[in-house]
Amino acid sequence: MDFGFVDADREFRREAREWLRAHPADGHSARGWERELGAGGWIGLGWGEGAYGNRTGTLTQQVVWGEEYARARGPARLGHIGENLLAPTLIAFGSQAQKDRYLPAVARGDEIWCQGYSEPGAGSDLAGVRTTAARDGSTYRVTGQKIWTSQAQEADLCFVLARSDPEARRHRGLSFLLVPMDQPGRIEVRPIRQMSGTAEFNEVFFDGAEATDVVGGEGNGWQVAMGLLALERGVSTLVQQIGFEEELGRVVRLAVDSDAVTDPVLRQRLVRQWAELRTMRWNALRTLGGESDPGAPSVTKLLWGRWHQRLGELALQVQGGAATAGPTAWAPDAYELDELQRLFLFSRADTIYGGSDEIQRTIIAERVLGLPKEPG
Ligand SMILES: Cc1cc2nc3c(=O)[nH]c(=O)nc-3n(C[C@H](O)[C@H](O)[C@H](O)COP(=O)(O)OP(=O)(O)OC[C@H]3O[C@@H](n4cnc5c(N)ncnc54)[C@H](O)[C@@H]3O)c2cc1C
CATH class of the missing domain: 1.10.540.10 (Acyl-CoA dehydrogenase/oxidase, N-terminal domain)
Structure with missing residues (x-):
């Protein structure tokens, strides 16, 4: 199709x-x-x-x-x-x-958003969120810490998953709040420096920050948050693959230009990478064609996450010794990273965000294969 x-x-x-x-x-x-x-x-x-x-x-x-x-x-x-x-x-x-x-x-394009879900003790186990939202008339006061918040240093607003009912446990008593970021003294953003030398993520500390909008009603944050995560895994796959195709094309061109392509094992890997990308595309088209399968989003995430990491590894193999020149974690400003080094470093995160590989396999195990639930 x-x-x-x-x-x-x-x-x-x-x-x-x-x-x-x-x-x-x-x-x-x-x-x-x-x-x-x-x-x-x-x-x-x-x-x-x-x-x-x-x-x-x-x-x-x-x-x-x-x-x-x-x-x-x-x-x-x-x-x-x-x-x-x-x-x-x-x-x-x-x-x-x-x-x-x-x-x-x-x-x-006037207001930039960030996503305040993860906390130091609540990543894969998102229901462990401890940030609180205490109602004060028509306002909520948000207190707690988020982490890995992409673009928080740029954002005007943040959607925050917080516990509005301190008595409720786990998935219950959570609310999905829209929090303006410009609240000096009540919100502090601390960038986290990565091994790539850049700092796209942040820790965000809320200390009584005000919010007036709750999406989906107080206490329904879990349903709203899960609806959002389903969107994160779904629609953008095909468009994302177009970017992958560009990146693979760059690696192939470098292999040809640098003579790395004379290595028969590397040639095999390049072709395998191409064939797998085609398979992912057909799979995405099939899914968009209306077929529904409860395991499909997890399978898609597992396939592209590891595929993209292998592309990063392949990019460095094609570069050869030159790939190791450049910054290190202890001297990040030594050189500018080139596109392929950046690809390699950033792709390490692909099997973590949007639900890690282990979590995707657990979803398949329990919802598709019918395996017993893992021990809590
Ligand atoms: C590039 C990137 C961008 C991000 N942006 C944002 C953002 O904007 N906003 C936001 O809120 N968060 C963001 N995150 C955070 C992301 O959602 C979390 O990293 C992710 O949910 C995993 O949580 P964690 O880091 O706490 O790891 P943990 O949940 O502590 O997991 C650590 C390891 O244990 C494994 N593990 C955990 N539980 C189980 C289990 N039950 N069974 C088997 N294995 C398990 C995991 O798979 C992983 O390998 C981002 C992360 C990355 C990498």
Whole structure:
């Protein structure tokens, strides 16, 4: 099965390509680029609702936009969490007033969001969240610590999973709150420096931070949070594969240019990588074709996470000795990392976020194979 592009899709592709050509990302800050995309109406294509200043597109057109964006080598999106996680969650669970307040700003590229789920004692075991939300009239006061919060240092708002009923245990008594980040003295963001030398993640400390919006009603945070995680694993797979294809192409070109391609084992690995990417694409298309299988999201995550790590390892093998030149954890400023070194380092995280490999296998074990639940 492949996408059947109709005339409207070809017209849409032409429009996307022309817009991207006329509006290069170079010269924009990450925020400036979000605003540029917003002004062009390109944020929110997949929302299914177009009342917020955004265009809407069919599934095929969303893939077309992803293809053209990758082809134009558009940068990683600062607005990803707002557009692809927060907005669909509000559309599914939010009140009309919440949609009207938050979605237009996401569509304009004006407000940047971060995701406040994980805590030092609650990662895979998210129901162990200890951050509290104490009601004070119509306001909640949020207190506790989040960790690994991507982009918190840039974000205007954070959606936070917190315990609004201190008596309730585990999945009960949690609420999904929308917290403005500009609250000096009540919110502190501390960047975490990674082995790549950069610091995209943060620890976020809340000390009585105020929030007035709860999505899905007080105490229903678990259902809202799980709805959001299902979105995180689902729709963007095909578009993500376009980026993978670009990266694999870069590794193949380097192998050819550097003569590494004369190594027969490396050739085998390159072709295997290509064949597996095709298989993942067919699988994603099959899933979009309407087949539902309770194990499918976990299988997809397991396949792409390890595939991308192997690509990182392959990239370093192709680079040979040059791959080890550059920064180290103890001297991170020694050299700038090149794209392939960065690919290798960042891909180590692919089997952790969005549900680690072990958690995906546990889901399959219990929900598909019917194995007994693992001991608590
Ligand atoms: C790139 C990246 C971006 C992230 N961005 C965000 C963000 O923006 N916001 C946010 O809230 N969080 C974010 N996270 C955090 C992410 O959600 C957690 O890292 C993830 O849920 C795992 O939790 P943990 O790190 O606490 O590890 P743990 O849950 O402590 O797991 C440690 C190890 O034990 C294994 N393990 C745990 N439980 C079991 C079990 N029951 N059975 C078998 N094995 C088990 C895990 O698979 C893992 O290998 C990000 C993480 C990464 C890597």
